[in-house]
Amino acid sequence: xxxxxxxxxxxxxxxxxxxxxxxxxxxxxxxxxxxxxxxxxxxxxxxxxxxxxxxxxxxxxxxxxxxxxxxxxxxxxxxxxxxxxxxxxxxxxxxxxxxxxxxxxxxxxxxxxxxxxxxxxxxxxxxxxxxxxxxxxxxxxxxxxxxxxxxxxxxxxxxxxxxxxxxxxxxxxxxxxxxxxxxxxxxxxxxxxxxxxxxxxxxxxxxxxxxxxxxxxxxxxxxxxxxxxxxxxxxxxxxxxxxxxxxxxxxxxxxxxxxxxxxxxxxxxxxxxxxxxxxxxxxx
Ligand SMILES: NC(=[NH2+])NCCC[C@H](N)C(=O)O
Numbered sequence: 001x002x003x004x005x006x007x008x009x010x011x012x013x014x015x016x017x018x019x020x021x022x023x024x025x026x027x028x029x030x031x032x033x034x035x036x037x038x039x040x041x042x043x044x045x046x047x048x049x050x051x052x053x054x055x056x057x058x059x060x061x062x063x064x065x066x067x068x069x070x071x072x073x074x075x076x077x078x079x080x081x082x083x084x085x086x087x088x089x090x091x092x093x094x095x096x097x098x099x100x101x102x103x104x105x106x107x108x109x110x111x112x113x114x115x116x117x118x119x120x121x122x123x124x125x126x127x128x129x130x131x132x133x134x135x136x137x138x139x140x141x142x143x144x145x146x147x148x149x150x151x152x153x154x155x156x157x158x159x160x161x162x163x164x165x166x167x168x169x170x171x172x173x174x175x176x177x178x179x180x181x182x183x184x185x186x187x188x189x190x191x192x193x194x195x196x197x198x199x200x201x202x203x204x205x206x207x208x209x210x211x212x213x214x215x216x217x218x219x220x221x222x223x224x225x226x227x228x229x230x231x232x233x234x235x236x237x238x239x240x241x242x243x244x245x246x247x248x249x250x251x252x253x254x255x256x257x258x259x260x261x262x263x264x265x266x267x268x269x270x271x272x273x274x275x276x277x278x279x280x281x282x283x284x
Contacts, residue, residue: 006246006247006248007247007248008248009183009228009229009248009249009250010228010229011059011060011227011228011229011230012227012228013060013061013062013227014056014061014062014227014272015061015062015063015064015272015273015274015275016056016061016062016063016064016225016270016271016272016273017063017064017065017066017078017081017109017270017271017272017273018049018052018053018063018064018065018066018078018269018270018271019065019066019067019068019075019076019078019081019269020046020049020050020065020068020076021042021045021046021049021068021076021258021259022046022068023068023069023070023071023072023073023075024040024042024045024046024073024076024258024259024262025040025042025073026038026040026073026261026262027073028098030095030096030098030099031170031173031263032170032171032173032263033171033260033261033262033263034261034262034263035261038261040258040261040262041258042258044257044258045076045258045259048254048255048256048257048258048259049076049259049269051254051255052232052254052256052266052269052270055232055252055254056232056270059227059230061227064113064273066078066081066105066106066109067105067109069101069102069105071101072099072101072102072105073262074098074099074102074262074264075102075105076259076262076264076268076269077129077262077264077268077269078106078268078269078270078271079127079128079129079176079267079268079269079270079271080092080094080099080102080126080127080128080129080174080268080271081102081103081105081106081127081271082103082106082107082110082127082128082271083125083127083128083131083133083154084110084115084271084272084273084274085133085138085158085160085274086158086274086275086276087115087117087274087275087276088115088117088119088157088158089107089110089115089117089118089119090119090121090125090127090153090154090157090158091103091106091107091110091118091119091120091121092106092121092125092126092127093120093121093122093123093124093125093150094124094126095124095126095144095145095146103120106127107120119157121150121153122149122153123146123147123149123150123153124145124146124147124150125145125146125147125150125153125154126145126146126174127271128176128267128271128272129141129145129146129174129175129176129268130142130145130146130150130174130175130176131146131154131175132175132176132179132180132181132187133181133272133274134181134184134185134186134187135184135185136161136185137160137161137162137163137185137205138154138155138158138160138161138162138163139162139163139165139175139179139181139187140154140162140163140164140165140175141165141166141167141174141175141176141178141179142164142165142166142167143166143167143168143173143195144167144170144173144174145173145174148164151164163201163205164198165179165194165198165201165202166194166195166197166198167193167194167195168193168194168195169192169193171217171218172190172193172217172222173263174268176222176223176267176268177193177217177220177222177223177263178190178193178194178217178222179193179202179222180222180223180224180225180226180231180267181226182210182226182228182231182244182247182249183226183228183229185205185206186206186208186209186210187202187206187209187210188209188210188211188212188222188224188240188244189202189206189209189210189211189212189222190211190212190213190214190216190217190222191211192213192214192217193217210243210244210247212240212243213239213240215239216237216239216240219234219236219237219238219240220233220234220236220237220256220260220264220265220266221233221234221236221237221240221241222240222267223264223265223266223267223268224237224266224267225266225267225270225272226249229249229250230249230250230251230252231244231249231250231251231252232252232254232266233251233252233253233254233265233266234253234254234255234256234260234265234266235253235254235255236253237253238253241253254266256269
């Protein structure tokens with residue numbers, strides 16, 4: 001019998017930025033999940049969002065709240081509005097005109113909070129929708145939303161090596177629908193979302209990754225948030241939750257059924273505010 005110890009996982013306190021779905025609706029379609037002919041229950045969306053926020057709070061995390069803006073129904077997906085690493089902020093530039101003004105709301109919030117290093121990007125990037133942070137690398141998705149030029153801009157701004165990954169399935173239009181960072185350099189991903197070359201890159205960098213299936217991914221299981229130990233993910237992704245448990249993580253299923261109607265779930269609603277890393281000054 002093969003025995004291997006399941007590692008003990010440790011949670012570290014995080015700071016998240018979220019935006020309530022006060023004006024949530026599906027009136028346009030910019031990804032295959034969005035069907036404007038189907039009704040959404042905004043009150044239920046709000047209750048699901050509050051439940052997610054309360055779970056973060058009960059795990060000891062901090063949640064900052066961005067004021068929602070009327071006319072921006074996708075603003076609940078706060079992960080798309082910026083990328084914050086080492087307390088420095090790279091703003092977003094949305095691919096679709098319907099979401100463009102969200103980028104301004106995020107930039108204003110960071111400036112009002114006193115963040116000093118706030119950069120308005122030149123190229124299209126949808127924040128943590130396409131950018132993920134591991135201890136060694138920044139992972140960057142392209143193919144549907146973020147521009148490959150934004151990957152170079154990401155690397156130059158943060159001074160961390162960027163690994164470009166090509167997304168090939170329109171259902172997984174953002175990196176955070178196909179891959180989640182668990183802890184350090186540990187990730188979980190769905191290989192079928194990536195081009196052959198990107199799959200090989202992922203195998204090389206993350207030989208011990210937890211692998212997900214299309215079934216996990218269509219339940220939005222990769223749209224997960226991990227604090228090093230707890231993994232918050234949509235409750236429908238049960239097979240993935242079991243696999244994460246076998247790797248020592250503690251999965252926590254949450255109901256995000258209304259938000260999934262717009263093509264987003266746990267991670268999309270959660271932008272991580274990373275205050276400090278190893279102090280290697282970019283402008284040194
Ligand atoms: N981080 C995410 N994947 N966010 C989901 C964004 C959903 C939004 N309706 C869009 O298509 O842009």
